[in-house]
Amino acid sequence: MNHHLISRLAAVLAAAGLCAAVPASAADSGMKLRMTASQQYITESELKSGDVLLDGALHIDNYTGFSNLRLHLVSDPELVIENLDFARDASRKESDGADKQSYFVTHGETKVTGLNDQGEAVNVCLWYGPGQVEPAAGVVEDPDSPFLTYRLRVPQGTAAGIYTADVSKSVKTNVVGQLEYDFQAYLGTERLDIPCEGLKVVVEPDPVRGDVDGNGKIEPWDATAVLRFCALTNAGFDLSDPELTEELEQVSGTPYIHMAMKAGDIDLNGKIEPSDATAILVYANLQMIGFDPDWDEL
Numbered sequence: 001m002n003h004h005l006i007s008r009l010a011a012v013l014a015a016a017g018l019c020a021a022v023p024a025s026a027a028d029s030g031m032k033l034r035m036t037a038s039q040q041y042i043t044e045s046e047l048k049s050g051d052v053l054l055d056g057a058l059h060i061d062n063y064t065g066f067s068n069l070r071l072h073l074v075s076d077p078e079l080v081i082e083n084l085d086f087a088r089d090a091s092r093k094e095s096d097g098a099d100k101q102s103y104f105v106t107h108g109e110t111k112v113t114g115l116n117d118q119g120e121a122v123n124v125c126l127w128y129g130p131g132q133v134e135p136a137a138g139v140v141e142d143p144d145s146p147f148l149t150y151r152l153r154v155p156q157g158t159a160a161g162i163y164t165a166d167v168s169k170s171v172k173t174n175v176v177g178q179l180e181y182d183f184q185a186y187l188g189t190e191r192l193d194i195p196c197e198g199l200k201v202v203v204e205p206d207p208v209r210g211d212v213d214g215n216g217k218i219e220p221w222d223a224t225a226v227l228r229f230c231a232l233t234n235a236g237f238d239l240s241d242p243e244l245t246e247e248l249e250q251v252s253g254t255p256y257i258h259m260a261m262k263a264g265d266i267d268l269n270g271k272i273e274p275s276d277a278t279a280i281l282v283y284a285n286l287q288m289i290g291f292d293p294d295w296d297e298l
């Protein structure tokens with residue numbers, strides 16, 4: 001997030017009475033691996049009729065060189081990683097006729113293993129740079145291409161929740177007492193510790209009108225959350241901007257930010273406005289004094 005956006009955001013949140021610190025953007029200049037999915041939020045109701053399939057990719061940011069890499073993708077059991085492969089360019093061919101790997105100009109031995117001999121998902125990638133005797137560092141052909149691609153399957157019926165996938169950094173001791181690293185990267189003989197950013201897929205519950213934070217109760221706090229959304233909108237922020245995710249989680253009091261915004265739109269006009277907050281306050285107050293209010297009659 002850029003600094004201008006951060007300072008504007010800090011001012012708006014402070015004015016809205018939300019004094020949580022806005023994190024400064026980390027000035028990451030080093031090489032990093034980053035997993036992405038074509039969508040981060042899906043709804044529980046989308047999963048009622050079938051599995052949801054997302055396109056995934058592993059990117060290398062700020063590549064500074066490695067000559068070999070071994071990695072292992074892992075996920076919570078609710079997410080299934082399938083079809084692991086190198087990102088490929090169908091317009092160019094390897095010497096064996098396969099579509100060419102698109103990130104590096106060339107390479108030595110490479111292999112991806114999606115399933116093991118028993119048909120279990122392992123999702124391991126081995127990559128060696130070019131060279132006859134010692135692998136040399138890979139040279140980038142297409143910096144905009146991911147390094148690996150995969151598909152993420154979210155099975156039908158998966159409950160609301162936050163599910164993660166990541167590059168494993170596990171270390172195990174094998175039967176002869178040696179350490180085995182899930183992640184290994186080298187530049188020549190130098191061992192590299194490359195940071196890896198996993199991904200999260202959020203399965204959101206269906207919204208309940210007026211219950212913005214999804215705690216099962218309609219309370220004045222839910223109206224406050226609506227007013228905070230309004231403050232951001234009035235200041236010119238686009239609530240669908242993924243850069244605002246953390247702030248929207250704080251504003252709404254839930255990681256299910258799209259559910260929160262739908263629950264806060266009381267008159268169902270597609271907008272979150274102060275009148276929606278007023279309706280929630282009236283509803284909460286009527287409930288408090290023993291009435292059973294009806295949203296459509298407020």
Ligand SMILES: [Ca+2]
Pocket residue numbers: 210211212213214215216217218219222
């Ligand atoms: Ca609530």
Ligand SMILES: [Ca+2]
Pocket residue numbers: 264265266267268269270271272273276
């Ligand atoms: Ca509305």
